[in-house]
Amino acid sequence: MSVGVSKHEHVLPYFLGLIENLRYPKDRIRVSFYLTKNPPEPEDQAEVLIKKWVQEVTKHYLSVSLELTSSDQNWKETALQWSRRKSCSHAFITTADHFLMENSLRKLIALDKVVVSPLLNAPFGNYSNVHGVLDDDYVYRVEMESIRIYFLYGPYLINLKHKDASYLTFDSDNLRNYNGRQDPIYIFAFSAYSMQIPIFVDNKFFYGYFLDSTYYSHNYHKKLLSYFLSNLVSEFGTISFPHSSYIEPSYPPPSRFGFDKIYLINLKRRPERLRRMELVFKLLGIDYTLFEAVDGKHLAPEELEEIEFMPGYQDPYYKRPMKKGEIGCFLSHYRIWEDVVKNSYSRVIVFEDDVRFMENSTIELNEMVEDLMKMRTEWDFIYLGRKKMSPHGDEFFEPGHRYLSTVGYSYWTLGYALSLNGASKLIHADPLSRLLAIDEFLPIMYDKHPNKEWASYFPSRNLLAYAVYPVVVVPERYTHQPGYVSDTEDSFVFEETFDRGENEKETISSTLHYKDEF
Structure with missing residues (x-):
């Protein structure tokens, strides 16, 4: 295995962790790193990390080495020749941009091709290591096959035991009549074509991911890695992507x-x-404060005593009273609003614990604040993630802002920004004396709710609300997806008989319903 490395210090702990996890006998693997740096550049962090890793794992592998190369050197040809000299059965030439799943080497070798590459997907969008070579049906695995191609970005698995493999090269000096580009990947494609050696790419198995450091700036590549890893954690849990045992x-x-x-x-x-x-x-890189939610399944008597339901309120879709989980959800957010006012925080962000952060989310947050300050925009509430319930075309970007939009009737409180003035308005509306679902209350407060009867219970509907586009957060899972759990939805309709005054009692419906996706 030969690995090209450049400014990959942020990637290496995860890339090396994946190498450690490959399901292939370590005592049959030679690992060689080719670190590109131009002399007399001093030792950088990538070099420090690789040297440390080499020192730690040498005893486990057949051999491990590091070679420093300059940008004008052809490290791929060096790696190929090194594999031949070491009498390797296969040469696997890759870079630290390629994140391989644990069975990838076994699967590729089992295909028994002279040259084959795994399809590797970028974490966002349809970008991949076959971008511009094969169409989206192949990238998204609508079509699943080993398909012959004439050009390959890598990685390369080359079967050195096959007699035809000796003609393959990344160096134009080894070819006759080559007048093309001096890029090694074009030279390799020409060498294979000249000798009628087929090059394949395979997508029948999920081989892993591709984070192209040549396509993005170094700083953005770091952020992209963070977005990618955070999404894996949201999808698969905290052990979804291993890092090195040594780095x-x-x-x-x-x-x-x-x-x-x-x-x-x-x-x-x-x-x-x-x-x-x-x-x-x-x-x-988010500095947060944990806030314990009010548990709707275990509402305390004193919490129930402070609420009165809006007369005749029913869920607009399922025609039922509020669920216990919805009461707990509202009270959780209400307690935060109280905390904001108590501590005179000028502006805060609120996240629920079942959110997934989108690509560029932290960049968008920073730039949203920059625009708010520059334009001196007055605001009370900003949806960072939401479900738009109103018709399309009734919302518009705010002048001078890159992300801020006017907002119509919307649902979800999974993420929002709130000002001190906004928290005060929400509390002064006295929502606990006419309680309804928080998804309905907020649009009422910024006067975009279609139910005018409900709105009439809140005469001061002057919350200055906006939304960001694209959204910063989305639900970790939607109701139709496997693994979806909602403590708000998967709860009982509130059923309780309790005092409403000295001589008045009210019984809430005892019917049990479950709320599906709207």
């Missing part, structure tokens, strides 16, 4: 992005969600 990853410095506090709402009986969000925030 610890680094994390961005924690930030509140110009806000006084970032709240994370978590139910105490959901520690697995907290562990997941702790790692996501660590990967993204």
Whole structure:
């Protein structure tokens, strides 16, 4: 295995972890690193990390080595010739941009091709290591096959035992009548074509991911890695992507992005969600404060005593009263609003513990704040993630802002920004005396709710609300997806008989319903 490395210090802890996890006998693998740096550049962090790893793992592998190369050297040809000299059965030539799943080498070798490459998907969009070579049906595995191609970006698995493999080269000096580009990947393609050696790419198995460091700036590549890893954690949990046993990853410095506090709402009986969000925030560099949610399944009598339901309120879709989980959800957010006012925080962010952060989310947060300051925009509430319930075309970007939009009737409180003035308005509306679902209350407060009867219970509907586009967060899972769990939805309709005054009692419906996706 030959690995090209450049400015990959942020990637190496994870890339090396994947090498360690490959299901292939380590005592049959030779690992050679080719670190590109131009003399007299001093030792950089990538070099330090590789040297440390080489020292730690040498005893486990057939051999491990590091060679320094300059940018004008053809490291791929050097790697190929090195594999031949070492009498390797296969040469696997890759870079630290290629993240391979544990069975990848076995699967590729089993294909028994002279040259084959795995399809590797970028974490966002349809970009891949066959971008511009094969269409989206292949990238998204609508068509699944080993397909012959004439050009390959890599990685390359080359069967050196096959007699035809001796003609393959990345060096034009080894070819006759070559007048093409001096890029090694074009030279290799020509050498294979000249000798009628087929080059294949395979997508019948999920081989892994591709984070192209040549396509992005170094700083953005670091952020992209964080977004990618945080999404894996959201999807598969905290052990979804191993890092090296010998090299610890680094994390961005924690930030509140110009806000006084970032709240994370978590139910105490959901520690697995907290562990997941702790790692996501660590990967993204988010400085947060844990806020224990009010558990709707265990509402205390004193919590029930402070609420009165809106007369005649029913869920607009399922025609039922509020669920206990919805009551707990509202009270959780209400307690945060009280905390904001109590501590006079000028602006905060609130996240629920079942969110997934989108690509560019932290960049968008920073730039949103920059625009708010530059334009001196007055605001009370900003949706960072939402479900748009109003018709398309009724929302518009705010002049001078890159992301801020006017907002119509919307659902979800999975992530939002809130000002001190906004928190005061929400509390002064006295929502606990006419309680309804928080998804309905907020649009009423910024006067975009279609139900005018409900709105009439809140005469001061002057919340200055906006939304960001594209959204910063989305639900970790939607209701139709495997693994979806909602403590708000999967709860009983509230059923309780309790005092409404000295001589008045009210009984809430005892019917049990479950709420599906809208």
